[in-house]
Structures are given as structure tokens and as C-alpha cells.
Amino acid sequence: MAAADIACGSGDPLWRADLLHLNDWPSGLAAAYLAWRGRQIPTILTVHNLAYQGLFDRSRLPHLGIPDAAFQINGVEFHGKLSFLKAGIFYSSHITTVSSTYAEEITRPEFGCGLDGLLRTRAGEGRLDGIVNGIDESxxxxxxxxxxxxFSANNWRGKRANANDVRKSFGLAVSRGPLFAVVSRLVHQKGVDLTIAAAESIVSQGGQVAVTGRGEARLEYASQALAERHSGSIGVKIGYDEADARRMYAGSDFLLMPSRFEPCGLSQMYAQRFGSLPIAHRTGGLADTIEDGINGFLFGEHSLHRFLDAIRRGLETFGSKSRLTAMRWAAMSRPEGWDRSAAKYQDVYSRACQTAAIAA
Incomplete structure (x- = not known):
């Protein structure tokens, strides 16, 4: 509500916003407040993960200043609940997601989290775009x-030093074999169960796995149990440390990312920049940022069999120094900054402002 007030000029009578850009469910109601006040300020809602919707009991309506008439299918109601995210999608001028593939996926029932019908409508109106995230210069x-x-794409010596540091930090044995990293929330969405199932095959072929992250208790426990069974080959740290994560990207040969769905994903881009080849499910931003066999490996059907096949291709590449070097170079050379993304956001802003001007 404060964002809507400021956008309307209540904070400074000599200034008002040209446009209001919202992110995910916590700010979704701002677009609705503007609409209920009849203000023509364009609003952009970026959906980073449709699965998190901000659902609350309808008893909250009066406390939040939401008109009773808005509690309907063409409004804030979602299966008898108040949905902040649906409010944002319904009332915003334009919706963006953080990758092109995810923008298309969420218009289908299997990825739409119950909002696919509304999102198909917005896509048909030309009001849904996917703009892949960038990563910063650090x-x-x-x-x-x-x-x-x-190290750099032209001098790899430092990569081995980081690999050795990761092995020491995670209690792994000295090795010249491939090092696989997992830097992830340990949750169902991220396909951690597939990683756990695939780990023994990796170890049996001379590979090692380093895992860091926090999430669902059952997956944390399963990861730790796996490390105990394969001491020296699999290391797990529950939690997150920036230094550990960056050294894992820098020291690993491959990043495992078998997400069931992935709105964008940043880890695969961090890994590529640091010369680690992502092995990932062909979905969302993973499909948009990884070229199979060029700067990483993708698998289609979300199954252990297909995941292991992608890992096998990775291991074969590791055995070919020339091919591994070529793929690392391609990964590190991929443009991943914010320049291209910013230009696309500027285009969305311009279109939304033009539409609002015509409506006014």
C-alpha cells in the first residue's frame, strides 16, 4: 500500500512514478491498490517462482483495505483463499518471468500452479514476457x-588449486578424477533426490561429489548419510558459505542441477563463468542458458536414467582434454551480464507506459 501511495505522489506532490515494478507475491497487492483507486500508473510484476503465492484467509480482506467485490475469480480469490500473487498477475499491466522458457511453461497445467489459465490469457494479450536473469561482475x-x-579461460592452472582446496575442505581424498559440485537449496524442486541416487554411480566411476546447501530435513539427512557411506568420495556441508560456494564453482569440473522446474537459476551461470560445466534438466532458465554439448549438458525426461546418461556424457568429455578445454572455454565466454536483460526490461517498460498513455 505504501508503494502504491508513493507511486501516486503522496510522498511528494511534485513527483509521481512513471511505472511501478513489483517482484513476487509480497508486493503483488500494490498493483491492485492502484487499480482500485482508478490510477493509470503502469505496473510490471516479475514472477521469480510461481510456486510461492502468498495465500491467506479471506478474513484478512478488511485489514488490508481490500474491497469485498475484489474477492472473486476476476480479482484476488484463489480457491477460497486470498492470493497476493494472483492479485499481482490479475491487476498488473504486464508480467515478466526470469526466463523465456519458464514464461511458456507456466501457461501449462503441469507448471502453472493453478494459475495457468490466467497466464495463458495474459500471454494471449501480449502481456507476458520472459527475460533471463544476468549475473553481476563479481x-x-x-x-x-x-x-x-x-584463473581464466586462457590459463587454467588456478582451477586445480581451487579443486584441491575444495577436496580438503569437504574431507575428500586427493584425486585427479572429476569433481562434481552441488550448490543448492536441498528441496524437492531442485531434484536433490536424483542427485543422491546418481552419486554412487559417479563414485564408482572415479568421481567425487561436494554438496552444500540447506533445505528439507529428509534431504539434508539423506545427503549426510550418503557422505558417511562414501567417506573420502562424497562430502556434505549443511548450510551456506559464500567462500565455499565460489571455490566449489571454481574447483569443480561439473555442477549437478537436475531441477524439476527452474524459473531461471543462477548457479548454472556462476558455474559456467568459473569453467564448471552444468549437468541439468532441460527446463526453464536451464534450457535458456545451457547449450547441450557446447557449454554444459542437458537431459529431457526428468528421470534417473536420463540424468545418468547426461553424467556419462560429462565423464566422457572429462576423458578428452581437448573437448573439455573447448567446452570450458565456451562456458566461460558466454555473455551473462545484465546488459541484454536491462535492454529487454527497458522495452517492456516502454510498451507498458505507451499502453497506459493511450488508456489515459
Whole structure:
């Protein structure tokens, strides 16, 4: 409500917003407040993960200043609940997601979390776009202060030093075999169960796995139990540490990312920038940022069989120095900054402002 008030000029009578950009369910109602006041200020809602919707009991309506008439299918109601996210999608001028593939996926029932019908309508109106995230300039292995040793696409020596540091930190044995990393929330969405199931195959082929993250208790426990069974080959740290994460990207040969769905994903782009090849499910932003066999590996059907096949291709590449070097170079050379994304947001802003001007 405060965001809507400020956008309307209540904070400064000599200034009002040209546009209000909202992110996810916590700010979704701002678009609705503007609509209920009859204000023509355009609103952009970026959906980072449709699964998190902000659902509350309808008894909250009067406390939040929501008109009773808005509690309907063409409003804030979602299966008898008040949905902040639906309010944002329904009342915003335009919706964006954080990758092009995810923008298409959420118009289908299997990914739409019950909102696919409304999102199909918005897509048909030309009011739904996907703009892949970028990563900031600090992700540069040639000058990252967290790394044990810097390196670049033209000088790989420092990568081995970071790998050795990761092995020591995670209690792994000294090895010249492939090192696989998992830097992730340990939740169902991220396909951690597939990673656990695939880990023994990786170890049996001379690989090692380092895992860091926090999430669902059952997956944390299963990851720790796996490490106990394969001491020296699998290491797990529950929690998150920035230095550990950056060294894992820098030291690993592959990043495992078998997400069931992934609105964008940043880990695969961090890994690519640090010369680690992502092995990922072909979904959402993973499909948009990874070229199979060029700068990473993708698998289609979300199954252990297909995941293991992608890992096998990774191991074969590791056995070919020339191919591994070529793929690392391609991964590190991929443009992943914010310039292209910013230009696309500027286009969305311009279109939304033009539409609002015509409506006014």
C-alpha cells in the first residue's frame, strides 16, 4: 500500500512514478491498490517462482483495505483463499518471468500452479514476457578474492588449486578424477533426490561429489548419510558459505542441477563463468542458458536414467582434454551480464507506459 501511495505522489506532490515494478507475491497487492483507486500508473510484476503465492484467509480482506467485490475469480480469490500473487498477475499491466522458457511453461497445467489459465490469457494479450536473469561482475575467476588461486579461460592452472582446496575442505581424498559440485537449496524442486541416487554411480566411476546447501530435513539427512557411506568420495556441508560456494564453482569440473522446474537459476551461470560445466534438466532458465554439448549438458525426461546418461556424457568429455578445454572455454565466454536483460526490461517498460498513455 505504501508503494502504491508513493507511486501516486503522496510522498511528494511534485513527483509521481512513471511505472511501478513489483517482484513476487509480497508486493503483488500494490498493483491492485492502484487499480482500485482508478490510477493509470503502469505496473510490471516479475514472477521469480510461481510456486510461492502468498495465500491467506479471506478474513484478512478488511485489514488490508481490500474491497469485498475484489474477492472473486476476476480479482484476488484463489480457491477460497486470498492470493497476493494472483492479485499481482490479475491487476498488473504486464508480467515478466526470469526466463523465456519458464514464461511458456507456466501457461501449462503441469507448471502453472493453478494459475495457468490466467497466464495463458495474459500471454494471449501480449502481456507476458520472459527475460533471463544476468549475473553481476563479481563473478570473475581472474580476480575473485574468495578463490585460493585466480584463473581464466586462457590459463587454467588456478582451477586445480581451487579443486584441491575444495577436496580438503569437504574431507575428500586427493584425486585427479572429476569433481562434481552441488550448490543448492536441498528441496524437492531442485531434484536433490536424483542427485543422491546418481552419486554412487559417479563414485564408482572415479568421481567425487561436494554438496552444500540447506533445505528439507529428509534431504539434508539423506545427503549426510550418503557422505558417511562414501567417506573420502562424497562430502556434505549443511548450510551456506559464500567462500565455499565460489571455490566449489571454481574447483569443480561439473555442477549437478537436475531441477524439476527452474524459473531461471543462477548457479548454472556462476558455474559456467568459473569453467564448471552444468549437468541439468532441460527446463526453464536451464534450457535458456545451457547449450547441450557446447557449454554444459542437458537431459529431457526428468528421470534417473536420463540424468545418468547426461553424467556419462560429462565423464566422457572429462576423458578428452581437448573437448573439455573447448567446452570450458565456451562456458566461460558466454555473455551473462545484465546488459541484454536491462535492454529487454527497458522495452517492456516502454510498451507498458505507451499502453497506459493511450488508456489515459
Amino acid at each position: 563473478w570473475d575467476p581472474s580476480k575473485d578474492p574468495y578463490l585460493v588461486s585466480p
